[in-house]
Amino acid sequence: MRVLHTSDWHVGRTFHGRDLLGDQEAVLGSLADVVVEEGVDVVVVAGDLYDRAVPSGEAVQTCVRVMARIRAAGAELVVTSGNHDSAARVGAFADFAAAGGLHLHTRTDALHRPTMLEDEHGPVAVYGIPYLEPDPARHVLQESAEVAGAGEISSRGHTAVLTEAMNRVRADLAARPDGTRSVVLAHAFVTGGAGSDSERTIAVGGVEQVPGSVFDGVDYVALGHLHGPQRLDEHLRYSGSPVAYSFSEAAHRKSVWLVDLDANGLADVRRRELPVPRALAAIEGELEDLLEDPAYADVEDCYVSATLTDEVRPLEAMRRLQARFPHAVHMEWRPAEGKATAPLHYSEIVRGRDDNALAARFVEDCRGAEPSDSERALLDEALHQVSAAEGAE
Template sequence: MRVLHTSDWHVGRTFHGRDLLADQETVLVGLASIVERERVDVVVVAGDLYDRAVPSAESVDMCARVLGAIREAGARIVITPGNHDSAQRIGVFGNFAAAGGLHLKTKLSALDTPVVLDDVAFYGLPYLDPEPSRHALGVDGRGHAAVLGEAMRRVRGDLRNRSGLGTMVLSHAFVTGGEPSESERSIRVGGIDHVPGSVFDGVDYVALGHLHGAQKLAENLRYSGSPLAYSFSEARHRKQVLLVDLDSYGLHKVTQVVLPVPRRLATVAGRLDDLLSDPRHAGLEECYLSVAVTDDVRPLDLQRKLQERFPFAVHAEWRPDGGRAATELRYADAVRGRSDHQIAAGFVHDVRGSEATGSESLLLEQAFREVETE
């Protein structure tokens, strides 16, 4: 059997305020082409199908189109929810969807009941919120390692009653040794969020979700990563999905399939005039761009000016040469022996990098005079 391991679609996510639905649909509908070309039997989504527990109507419609295209291409689908999803909403029509080849593994009570497709048993572990999950599973310990350990104990117990099957577990978790990026929501509870890879011993392949960079922790223990970059920390990621060949004899091979990039991410730093005029930056004009402006004085209307040349400049910060913006000063030291007007003028200088103009200083004086009069 050939399985396509995916995770962390985050349908409906925005990128610094920009709607990504069109980019997401472009990449995700393309999975149907991979299914056809590579003769994929099953597509799995290891959590975070949506970006929020209550997705927008547009997100649901788009997700339905993508899943329909994958199903039409000939693959069955197995989905388990992540920490962004609502297990109840995703799984509400699970019994009906299974008849059409869409298997939704969302129930805690059924985590040790696999979907058996051909000669492979798929166990879907929904995201296990440690505190409620430990009560539901009767676990004394706290944290993800404790509840996942109990979940896998039950999976291995079910496996002992089955023979002649390959095994795949879908799990949404932060496994020790994985490298996070800036776009994952923390699943730290009580200071404990990591789980050891040994928790998953005893199965042929573990399709991990949660971390957005594709990573190999062991031959049979891997993150596929998210299909798109969701933070500038992922600018160097090669977004991919994983073709997993396994059968009743176990895991045979894992192959990476690189995904297209709808719009590249980039970062740049420099003085505003240079950024807006230097021809060397022409290649950045169609990128999602993070800009650090190093002028001594904070430029006014910075974002609008940048977007005149870089329409996809979604993040800008002032980082002057000499690091004034990062200077730290205790509040008590900053205000000691200074009048209200001097404190306000100092704030203007710290924020903008230049002194208040004569008219601005006059306006501040008048404002404080009015307050004192009242």
């Protein structure tokens, strides 16, 4: 059996205010081509299908079209919910969807009930562990443990609830016929993984990581949550997000894992890179150099983050940047070392200065240069009008 491991679609997310639905549909739609080209039997999505608990109608329809293409290409889909998703919404109509080949695993109390698939070597059990918020998940798991006559879940935190979840998975797997292979989907921060700027923290009480040993005893663990593709162990991997959601991901090679299971379990894992709708580029220098230097021609069609090193903050810098780099989405001003004024305490700033001097100092702090004569005249006129209005009251 061949499994395609993906996660963290975050459908509906924007990138510094830019709508990404078109990019997302193009990349995710290409998974259907991978299914055909690679003979994929099942596509697993390890959480964060959407970027919001209540996704827009356009985001939902994008997901519907992508999944329909994957299913039409011949693969089953197994999906679990992540920390960005609403488990209840993603899992709505799960029983009906399963009849059409879309298997939704979003219920904490049912995480030990796998989707059962078959190949020429026998059964494969695919378990979906949704994102487990520690305290609510502990409560649900404790209630079901009491019904089954099991003991109390004594510890708290991510490790405790994931350990309990995996204990239930292993117990179910042990009760199945010998030779049953197993895949687990889980949305968590596993120790050893490298994060990026675009993940929402799942820390509770300062602790968000869980040890990889929690997931021992199964053939393959398809992890979600971290946006960079990475291998923690041969059977324990993050696919990463299919699209970059921060400039910290500029060096990522967005991809999916193709996982082969044979009669004995995990046989092979290899990477398949995904198309990049628009690359990311970070550039730095004085504004005029960035606008004129032919060396930057290669990034004119990229999403651009620009760091300006001018001694004085340039006026209308973003508008001017976008004249050359139409997809510039982020800019910051960071004067060359030694040019920035050292910060002063509030009492030092206001001491001995009238309103006109304070306003001029504000402009200087914001831009790195004193206001011009014409700007001082505008400030003086504005302050005069304020004083006149206050005197008339």
